[in-house]
Amino acid sequence: VSTYCYSKGVYLKLKDSCSFAVALMQRFLFIFLLFVQGDLAKKKIYPTLWWLFRDGLLPEDTRVVGFARSKLTVEDIKAACLPHMKVKDSAALSDFFSKNSYLSGRYDDSTSFDKLNSLLSSLPGGANANRLFYLALPPTVYCNVSTNIRDRCTSSKGWNRIIVEKPFGRDLQSSRELSTHLSSLFTENQIYRIDHYLGKEMVQNLMVLRFGNRIFGPIWNRSSVSCVVLSFKEPFGTHGRGGYFDDFGIIRDVMQNHLLQMLCLVAMEKPASTSPDDVRDEKVKVLKCIAPVAMSNVVLGQYVGDPDGEGDSKLGYLDDPTVPKTSCTPTFATAVLNVQNERWDGVPFILRCGKALNEQKAELRLQFTDVPGDIFNGRCQRNELVVRVQPNEAIYLKMMTKRPGVFFSPEETELDLTYKSRYKDVKLPDAYERLILDVICGNQMHFVRSDELQEAWRIFTPLLHQIEKEKRTPIPYKYGSRGPNESDNLMRRVGFQYEGTYKWVQPHAN
Numbered sequence: 001v002s003t004y005c006y007s008k009g010v011y012l013k014l015k016d017s018c019s020f021a022v023a024l025m026q027r028f029l030f031i032f033l034l035f036v037q038g039d040l041a042k043k044k045i046y047p048t049l050w051w052l053f054r055d056g057l058l059p060e061d062t063r064v065v066g067f068a069r070s071k072l073t074v075e076d077i078k079a080a081c082l083p084h085m086k087v088k089d090s091a092a093l094s095d096f097f098s099k100n101s102y103l104s105g106r107y108d109d110s111t112s113f114d115k116l117n118s119l120l121s122s123l124p125g126g127a128n129a130n131r132l133f134y135l136a137l138p139p140t141v142y143c144n145v146s147t148n149i150r151d152r153c154t155s156s157k158g159w160n161r162i163i164v165e166k167p168f169g170r171d172l173q174s175s176r177e178l179s180t181h182l183s184s185l186f187t188e189n190q191i192y193r194i195d196h197y198l199g200k201e202m203v204q205n206l207m208v209l210r211f212g213n214r215i216f217g218p219i220w221n222r223s224s225v226s227c228v229v230l231s232f233k234e235p236f237g238t239h240g241r242g243g244y245f246d247d248f249g250i251i252r253d254v255m256q257n258h259l260l261q262m263l264c265l266v267a268m269e270k271p272a273s274t275s276p277d278d279v280r281d282e283k284v285k286v287l288k289c290i291a292p293v294a295m296s297n298v299v300l301g302q303y304v305g306d307p308d309g310e311g312d313s314k315l316g317y318l319d320d321p322t323v324p325k326t327s328c329t330p331t332f333a334t335a336v337l338n339v340q341n342e343r344w345d346g347v348p349f350i351l352r353c354g355k356a357l358n359e360q361k362a363e364l365r366l367q368f369t370d371v372p373g374d375i376f377n378g379r380c381q382r383n384e385l386v387v388r389v390q391p392n393e394a395i396y397l398k399m400m401t402k403r404p405g406v407f408f409s410p411e412e413t414e415l416d417l418t419y420k421s422r423y424k425d426v427k428l429p430d431a432y433e434r435l436i437l438d439v440i441c442g443n444q445m446h447f448v449r450s451d452e453l454q455e456a457w458r459i460f461t462p463l464l465h466q467i468e469k470e471k472r473t474p475i476p477y478k479y480g481s482r483g484p485n486e487s488d489n490l491m492r493r494v495g496f497q498y499e500g501t502y503k504w505v506q507p508h509a510n
Contacts, residue, residue: 039241040136040165041066044196046081048432053096054089057437063123066102067116074100107137108144113152120153130158132439136165139174143181150185161439163192166257167248168448171464172457179450188450192439197258198446199431199438202389206265206364207274209387209395216385219368221343226382227496228266229365230259232353237303237312237331237479243322249329249467254353256460260287261448262364262389263349267339276445280452287455289341293463297494300467301332301484302474303356313479317356330467330474331355334487336494337459348494352487356479362389367496379410381499393428394418 052058066077078097087093103119105112121127133149135142146162154160164182169175182191197203210216219225232254238245245253264283271278304316317323317331332354339349364387371380384398396416403411438446448456475484482488488498 042077042080043084044432045134045136046077047085048430048436050081050085050087050093050096051430052433052436053099054092057433059440061125061129062099063126063129064100065116065120065123066100067105068102069104069106071104072102074102077102107141107148110148110152113148117153127155128157129155131155131160133160133162134165135163139167139169139178142178146182146185159190159442160186161190161192161442162186163194163439165194167252168193168453169457170248170252172454172461175453175457179453183450189442189444191450192435192444193448193450193453194435195257195261195448196431196435197389198261198448199434200389201428202387202393202395203262203265204434204446205395206262206387207279210265211270222345222347224368225344225347226367226369227348227350227494228263229350229352229367229491229496230262230266231361231363231365232259233357233359233361234355235357235360235480237315237317237356238320238323239312240320240322242317242320245331246323246327246329249464250331250333250353250355251335251460251464251467255333255335255351256456257448258362259351259353260456260459263337263339263351264452266364266366267344267349269343274445276443276447277449279445280449284449284452284455286339286341287452287459289339289344290337290455290459291340292459292461293335293337295463295466297336297490298463299332299334299484299487299490300330300472300474301354301477301487302327302329303331303354303479304476306479306481309479313356316476316479328467328471328473332357332474332477332483332487334483334490335463336490348496350491350494350496352483352491354483358480358482360391363387364389376410381412382497392418392420 046064049058049064053062066072066074074097077100085093101119101123103112103116105115120129120131123129131154133153135145137145142164149162162182169178210220261283264286267286268279268282269285271282302317305314305319307314317329318325318327323329334350334352337349337351339345339347366385368383368385370382374380380400381398383400386394386396386398388394388396394417396414396418398412398414400410401413403409435446438444475486477484491498
């Protein structure tokens with residue numbers, strides 16, 4: 001799954017090398033339907049396409065066509081994206097944008113899509129080209145846009161694929177309606193529901209870590225694992241995006257998708273093969289074993305300003321002018337889930353995420369059970385396997401060793417695989433780079449299937465409806481803190497142990 005060959009500064013999957021080579025030889029159109037002035041377009045999608053173009057990883061005759069309601073030009077798009085594109089070769093960048101087009105139109109107007117199709121067909125080889133439609137749009141316009149795409153803009157000779165950005169609905173019912181609508185227009189193998197976390201290096205590495213190492217197999221279960229913690233922390237608040245965030249909250253924004261996807265990769269059984277459906281079948285089996293989250297196993301928080309802080313840290317969530325002053329939307333959440341199957345019964349899976357916290361971090365932490373028959377008088381801490389997804393990708397195993405010297409004293413240390421130390425000259429591709437290449441190759445392993453999405457919403461929808469119905473006031477926590485103390489209390493209650501004795505030491509330079 002994660003075996004790569006190195007080409008032009010980027011790793012490519014060997015498994016996909018044949019299909020990728022075929023894709024490179026085909027004429028290919030990217031068609032992006034998005035608000036090109038939006039953050040996702042200018043900060044992620046256009047920069048990603050530029051990086052792929054720069055490294056020679058796009059099919060040779062790729063054309064990028066933007067479509068949105070705004071009256072813009074390609075030069076306007078270039079100016080908005082330039083600060084995020086890391087440009088060293090301005091000539092190559094000019095070549096990239098020479099292959100771009102833009103058309104303004106309405107999402108609910110079939111005539112606009114007829115004009116879009118005429119533009120696509122007028123491009124070199126456009127009538128016969130493969131077409132990839134990227135819906136970086138609010139879910140409220142998905143139905144109109146997808147219907148018009150299917151009726152007006154699909155290729156009759158090349159393949160047609162559609163990328164759908166999260167959020168995939170707001171709850172189980174709206175997600176079902178969206179899935180039903182898309183499935184009436186496209187087959188499942190044409191639909192790519194993108195969760196960029198599935199493109200991250202360390203998330204993809206979980207498959208190899210688990211199923212490529214003999215040492216982990218016998219201990220990856222309820223007999224040896226005490227609890228599993230999945231964390232996502234951001235050191236900043238909503239920064240004027242509170243209007244968008246307030247409609248969704250931290251559970252919909254992070255927990256129901258990113259963290260739950262990581263949970264599946266940790267908890268699933270070994271798939272029959274690395275084919276996309278074999279992997280996704282096992283993820284769905286895990287989700288079916290998880291009961292809906294109970295409010296008694298949840299802590300909700302909302303950040304407030306730090307009077308002693310500086311800049312934005314003085315401002316709380318409700319100080320954001322785009323947020324209603326009476327908002328009860330949580331910016332922090334901890335939830336405990338249980339996977340009720342033979343492997344994991346009784347092991348708490350703790351999902352924790354929040355904004356305006358003390359650090360930026362996304363990680364997986366397996367805490368193992370205590371060593372039976374303690375002969376060191378309680379001086380040994382639990383072993384932990386930690387997979388740091390971001391920043392500074394790493395895998396390390398916290399373990400006990402004898403402290404150097406004449407005394408027989410245990411000390412907590414680590415076996416450390418920090419990627420920037422082990423792989424000094426390797427550029428790890430961005431998550432969106434991997435995922436767009438996967439779409440070109442037709443590989444759906446790292447995309448969310450419809451039944452997987454339905455099970456994920458089943459787990460969280462009752463909780464979300466209860467929060468909204470009762471208008472629960474979240475627990476306030478200070479900007480820059482670890483979050484509410486009640487979160488730590490919940491984690492201790494379900495069995496997580498934190499002693500605070502571990503100190504990471506910078507390795508000595510050679």
